[in-house]
Each structure stands twice: as C-alpha cells, then as structure tokens.
Amino acid sequence: MKYDFETVMKRYGCGSRKWDEMREYGYSEIDDIIPFSVADMEFAPAPEIVQGLQDYISCAVLGYSGATDEFKITTCDWVEKRHGYRPKEEWILTTQGVVDAFYQAINSFTEEGDGVMLLTPVYYPMYNGIRANNRTLVDCPLVRKGTRYEIDFEDFEAKAKDENTKMFILCNPHNPCSRVWTPEELTKIAQICAENDVFVVSDEIHFDLLMNGSKHTMFLSLGEELTKNAMSIIAPSKTFNLAGLQTSMVLIPNPEHRETFLKGQMKHTGNPKCNILGYEACQIAYKNCEPWLDAVLDVIAENKRVIEEFFAEHFPQIKIMDFEATYLLWMDWSGLGIEAKELERINREEAGLFFDEGYIFGEAGDCFERWNLACPTWCIEDALDRMKETYDKYLNK
Ligand SMILES: Cc1ncc(COP(=O)(O)O)c(C=O)c1O
Missing domain, CATH: 3.90.1150.10 (Aspartate Aminotransferase, domain 1)
Known part of the structure; x- marks a missing residue:
C-alpha cells in the first residue's frame, strides 16, 4: 500500500x-x-487505524471499559514479533501515558528523599518526576566518545551502592542520545541494580523505532533473577503516532510489585483505566499496521x-x-x-x-x-x- x-x-x-x-x-x-x-x-x-476507529465507533457503546484479554494478548504478540521476547499477559497494567507510569512508579516504590538515578542527558520529564515528588536526583552522566554515548559503570555502581539510592529510571532506547543499550550493557545495569536493591523502571516507549539494523533487548528478557525488582513501560504512542490517545502498558512480573503499583494508581487516580479508543487503536495498530x-x-x-x-x-x-x-x-x-x-x-x-x-x-x-x-x-x-x-x-x- x-x-x-x-x-x-x-x-x-x-x-x-x-x-x-x-x-x-x-x-x-x-x-x-x-x-x-x-x-x-x-x-x-495509518489508514487502517482511521478506518478501524470509524468502524468501531459506528457500532460500539462508549461506556466504561478496561483492558481486555484480547488487548493483552495482542500486546504480547506484538512484543514477541518485533522483539523476540514474550511477556506474560497477567503482567500487564495500563496507564494514561508513559510519563504517568514513571511518576506512578516513583510514588509507589520510593519515599520522599530517596535517590533516583538517571543516565543524563535524558528526557526532561524524568527529572521533573523526581523533583516534583521530592525525591533526590542521582545524576549519572553518560560519557561521550566521539559520536557515541556510553555508560560510566564505575560511577553508576558507586551511585547504586549509596544506601539512599532506591530507583533507576532507564530510558531504552535512550532519548535524546539515540542509543539502544546492548544486552551486555543491560545485564551489567541489571546486576548492579539487583545487588544493591535498586528498583529498575525501564521506559521502552521508543522500542519499535529502530534504525540501521539495531536490535532492542527488552529489559525483562534478562530473566527472573535479574528483573524481580523491575518493570517495563511500553506503548504504541511513538510507534504509531497515537500519543493523544494516552494508552500505555506497564509490565510487572513480580505479583507483589504489581499489587503495589495498582494500589498506588487507585490511591492517586481512583480509576486506573485508559481511553476506550486508545485500547482499540492499539489493537488495530499491532494487528494491522x-x-x-x-x-x-x-x-x-x-x-x-x-x-x-x-x-x-x-x-x-x-x-x-x-x-x-x-x-x-x-x-x-x-x-x-x-x-x-x-x-x-x-x-x-x-x-x-x-x-x-x-x-x-x-x-x-x-x-x-x-x-x-x-x-x-x-x-x-x-x-x-x-x-x-x-x-x-x-x-x-
Ligand atoms: C522516553 C520517553 N518517555 C515517555 C514519553 C512520553 O510518553 P507519554 O506521552 O506516553 O506520556 C516520551 C515522549 O517523548 C519519551 O521520549
């Protein structure tokens, strides 16, 4: 077409x-x-999304609606197809956007004053989420080598070891440096964070937008042991230009953490659901676009x-x-x-x-x-x- x-x-x-x-x-x-x-x-x-939403509206009841089993299966199918790793459907919660999800994670898994690490320069709402919630920014500057950015693991480990550090928000692929972190880099990150009880929030919103043959590694694919204190956030919003529909998925394998996140959502919003058209558009996109x-x-x-x-x-x-x-x-x-x-x-x-x-x-x-x-x-x-x-x-x- x-x-x-x-x-x-x-x-x-x-x-x-x-x-x-x-x-x-x-x-x-x-x-x-x-x-x-x-x-x-x-x-x-995509024309399939425009047509699909028109068809949907013409025969749908636009009442209250949450993520269906079909929505979750379709999401897992997409991740498996594009990234060679299948998350479990029961891990999926939804949020009205990825920023909403990492703000929620900061509130659910850290306390005021706790340190939250960022690899910088990075997407500025991550700084805002830390500051607005009275957490402490733990800045881990990326190292520029020519036209490429790398992680200073010595610095990263030293900061993760600090007793006050409780969370790391990973941006993978990284905005704005455009790095796709390699399996080796991600494993190192995961090991350091696991050893030091640092919870990892992996923002993977750009994961489908890969250039020059790059391959994305889902953080959760590193295995249960390394990711039991971790969650990933994904969305169709960047991939299919659907940001205005505010529909994102949070993947949390550990049931206790899932419960904590959900309780936090209930406390802060009272209704952790997305827009009914967002769920529909996401399914159309993942199936047909x-x-x-x-x-x-x-x-x-x-x-x-x-x-x-x-x-x-x-x-x-x-x-x-x-x-x-x-x-x-x-x-x-x-x-x-x-x-x-x-x-x-x-x-x-x-x-x-x-x-x-x-x-x-x-x-x-x-x-x-x-x-x-x-x-x-x-x-x-x-x-x-x-x-x-x-x-x-x-x-x-
Ligand atoms: C790394 C990253 N996370 C999150 C977002 C925004 O996500 P949302 O619009 O779903 O809140 C962006 C948008 O540019 C981004 O680059």
Missing part, C-alpha cells in the same frame, strides 16, 4: 503546543514551516541521510550523534561557536527552525539540538535551505 507521507496537516490552534509556539514568533498558517520539536509525528495515523511502521522508518532514515549529506557539505562543524533508534536526531552544534541561547534565537527568529533545545535535557545538552525527523522529506529540505541562508551571514563574516 502507498501511504501519504507528503501532506502536512497544520495544527495551529488544535492544542498542539509545538505548533502554537511558532505563533509566538509570528508564524501562521500561510507559512510552510513545521516544528521539529516535541516527539510526535507530522503524519496522519506493521507495513505502515516499516514505511515510516524508511522516511525517517531518508530524512537523516538528507541532513547528513547537507551537513557534510555545508556544516561540517555540526556533529551528528550515532542514530540507533527513535526519530529524534541528536546533534552537537557547539562547533559553530555560537552559545546555546543565541542558537535558539537565531533558529527560531531568523531561520524558522523549531528544535528541542539540547539544554532542556540536562547540562550536557548545551549547544545541542534535537531534530524530530518524523515529517515529510520536503520539510527537512526546506529547513536546510533556510538554515544555510541564515547561517551564511554568521559563519562567513
């Missing part, structure tokens, strides 16, 4: 923060400019290739980090010799380029830009032209 990956649906005034932000800089519907910031796609959902996903991955790969080629010719000072997963390209712009806030100003005010600024992911992101590549290739080409025109005057003085 041929999908439409060319049309942009302008989302001004639709409640999309990333679109409305451009208004503040004077852009409007008449400009052919799209934002490259927040991680959702500028593509319509794999070809759409594979086609999207091709567009993302092409967009990355276009940028890489353009930068090699016109901006060799900008370093693109290894792109193993996600649709979020992580780029070091420090070689341009312009400080972070000024880069942001030039990009937004002069070039019409709305990236996620690297510093929002932590100090190590200073002078980095994160470019969302889930958009038509012509949008990338236009953006590169604007970038060249704008930066010529700064770089060729």
